[in-house]
Amino acid sequence: MLGGAKEITLGVMGGGQLGRMFVHAAQRMGFFTAVLDPDPHSPAGRVSHHHIQTSYTDPDGLARLAQVAQAITTEFENVPAPALATLAHSRPVAPAAASVAIAQDRAAEKAHFVRCGVPCAPYAVIETAEQLAAVPASLLPGILKTARMGYDGKGQARVRTHDELVQAWSAMQMVPCVLEKMLPLQLECSVIVARGSDGSCVNLPLQRNLHRDGILAVTEVYAGNVPEALEARAIAAAKSIAQGLDYVGVLCVEFFVLDEADPAAAGLGGLVVNEMAPRPHNSGHYSMDACDVSQFELQVRTLAHLPLVQPRQHSPAIMLNLLGDIWPEDGSGGVPPWNDVLALPGTHLHLYGKLKASRGRKMGHLNITGPSIEAVRSTALQAAQILGIDAF
Incomplete structure (x- = not known):
């Protein structure tokens, strides 16, 4: 799918620095580029041929991206997976919405690692008070992480005792979490x-x-x-x-x-x-x-x-x-x-x-x-x- 004299546009959901460097690489290879990002000053949007300045879930914005781009990717993992699924109805999307959705949920992610036979730290999923009470002592001390929307160390707390675990989960508004055993x-x-x-x-x-x-x-x-x-x-x-x-x-x-x-x-x-x-x-x-x-x-x-x-x-x-x-x-x-x-x-x-x-x-x-x-x-x-x- 190289363009040359023919205009072929690659789209990217997200306008941060990773999108900017993708845009530069695509342009160097002769592609036109389109970025969907709500920020008028987004790093990728400012250097792309097209900047669709809407939210990631805006139906009109998604339709415009699908209209201008022949294939679409993403530059950050928290782009709404349903938006990628919508785009996939009319254009190739890589990675697929299902893959991104798994990466957005620590519990689903760890289950996938286990299915693939790849070792991960011993862990427990905490979504209810009953699951919290059932956490084995062998997982402490541990790190409590929100199942969704955590990055760069955010949405995490180190806990040494069960009381600290209870307090940390409460401080996280009792959202679904994963407790990982702290390892050397x-x-x-x-x-x-x-x-x-x-x-x-x-x-x-x-x-x-x-x-x-x-x-x-x-x-x-x-x-x-x-x-x-x-x-x-x-x-x-x-x-x-x-x-x-x-x-x-x-x-x-x-x-x-x-x-x-x-x-x-x-x-x-x-x-x-x-x-x-x-x-x-x-x-x-x-x-x-x-x-x-x-x-x-x-x-x-x-x-x-x-x-x-x-x-x-x-x-x-x-x-x-x-x-x-x-x-x-x-x-x-x-x-x-x-x-x-x-x-x-x-x-x-x-x-x-x-x-x-x-x-x-x-x-x-x-x-x-x-x-x-x-x-x-x-x-x-x-x-x-x-x-x-x-x-x-």
């Missing part, structure tokens, strides 16, 4: 796969991640960042999860690597799945500068039924997430010292076109590439120091 974590990692409608599936290398306050801060990707056997298991698990959904599109699966010496990790095999995101992911941003095919080009290829090739990483890479915290707070309208950062070798700055910086808001990312992970880490630490980001 050694590190966090993720795998991004792209699966086509023909069942072909490729993957990016395993990404080693550092989160701070529930938000991804640093991703490191290089040969040997985790043991080879563990990487192979994580990739196989991610592909199994995608296949179990009959998934089409780009999917990120996040994992916990456990400290197997701790008795609490017994019987879990050292690796458990945490959650999945039915879209490109922050941890895959390094692929824009360190791989021959980025996660966003993979998203375009899956949507446009183009061949999927196994991406190759040509440089070790580190990605630093750039939050609004590093912008000056004095109201001067100043920006971080980009000149000093870009004077460092192998730095690649990606800003998202957001008009206002605020604490915790994702404003951009910095990719660092180089001939060796030692050189890349040295440069990344220098960049972090310049920007006021904590060392890692």
